[in-house]
Amino acid sequence: MAVYTDITEDDLSRFLAAYDAGTLLSYKGIAEGVENSNFLLHTTKGALILTLYEKRVDPNDLPFFLGLMHHLAERGLSCPLPLPRSDGALLGELSGRPAAVISFLEGMWLRKPAAKHCREVGRALAEMHLAGEGFAITRPNALSVGGWRPLWEKSAARADEVEQGLEDEIAGELAALETGWPKALPTGVIHADLFPDNVFFIGDELSGLIDFYFACNDLLAYDVAICLNAWCFEKDGSFNLTKGMALLAGYESVRPLSDAEAAALPLLSRGAALRFFLTRLYDWLMTPPGALVVKKDPLEYLRKSRFHRQVRNPAEYGLSR
């Protein structure tokens, strides 16, 4: 659930005067985004999203995030488009916070996606990877392989509270990934958090991608591995091969994976599972009881990590070769 910074109609109207956004008719704080305060605006020119960036977002990253959305939207990807101010800037300030006005994307995220939706997600991810080419700003991925050990060291001593033997198991897995992590695969801008709640559909049609606030430069195939983790497992922990096939076929219909990328998929998927396991484990152990954050179960990603460890061939994800 979002933090809400209340804003007055006067302040907002004055802020909007710097945009070609029409006259303000209404604004509502919406329950979306964990890191920021978001408002849905109606103006005489239509619907917009106003985002106030709260403390958890580094202001130095905002030119990357907003510039990227602008870059992707200009290249035809369906994603929210930041509106420029009359001075050309994509970022302003409201209620003492960095703030941006972004086009409103119609659509809904799917609580129960099917294989046909996974195909659309794969296709959109590949389109994003191509559209990201030529974007001038770079942002390293703080949550890739180099970031996992410092994160793990904050939780390791208490890991066995979650499951007996976990400290040894994760230490081994982390060492194996650090040793084997591929270095020569194609890189580019990745979304890095393309979970179902960040992909909008109207009916069965994908209407767009949102929430680029984890986007960064990294291995493109690592983004595919994140999506395999996020979209292709069932609630009972089983891997749905039909969904895997659909997601990978959708991706390859736009951007075929190289042989090296395909071969790395099991390892990259282990890495993606560990990355979400580690952040969830940290939140699980460190969040005080009664806090406003919904704690997600780290064991979901431990189970996925174990699944990936026994995969020997990318065909087991549904990759056709």
Next chain:
Amino acid sequence: MAVYTDITEDDLSRFLAAYDAGTLLSYKGIAEGVENSNFLLHTTKGALILTLYEKRVDPNDLPFFLGLMHHLAERGLSCPLPLPRSDGALLGELSGRPAAVISFLEGMWLRKPAAKHCREVGRALAEMHLAGEGFAITRPNALSVGGWRPLWEKSAARADEVEQGLEDEIAGELAALETGWPKALPTGVIHADLFPDNVFFIGDELSGLIDFYFACNDLLAYDVAICLNAWCFEKDGSFNLTKGMALLAGYESVRPLSDAEAAALPLLSRGAALRFFLTRLYDWLMTPPGALVVKKDPLEYLRKSRFHRQVRNPAEYGLSR
């Protein structure tokens, strides 16, 4: 802040099929309403509000609330209009809760209303009082004079925690109001909670009234007294006579107060101040620390109660005679 019941796109689309509401394009949980979950919907036919009634609302009251909005809107008052289902009902069920679809009212509530806005509020309140005539269902006011003693008895023993001497002061005030409360004034449907956050404006134009979930049958002039309390005091506790004059003149431009109503205004205003003092005191004393509710300071209404007690003449509120 609202409680959020999450709903799936499938369930919502199926629920909406019973309405002439177009095709669903998006829905967002919004941070409005303390008692209910509210969603802002976009459909091919425009914007709508979906309300899920949570536990704090008595389902037996819903036909009154929804029927009243329908009655008022049909008589030309600008307020949200519940959409009928294909079977004519105003109420359905979604995610195990009573649910209604209501027209979306553009506009914003004013964080800093001025006298000109108070005039519009007075006018709209009187229009609501006239438009309410002929509404067939009745709902007694559980928070009028008869309800104050049971409420007070839950907090009285701890009142001195808030301010020394408060138990005696409020006991005396409550007894005085019970003895002197007028019985022969005109009655009708009152809003009973017309605070600034329930009145929408676009620019300086009042665009409508919302949140009829405290509406009930009671003395019409008591509703005026509630508005004097809600709109005409400054942050420092002082009464703004210019705002009082504007609010009362706005009201009387549509529905002039009788001499008896005018004479009762100081007592009714004391009653309204006590009513909000008592609910706030109760919440203040009973809400566990760390709960999700914003506790409003009961002392604000204690100060208003003391102000009203020294008023001798309705002219002191700005009533012209």
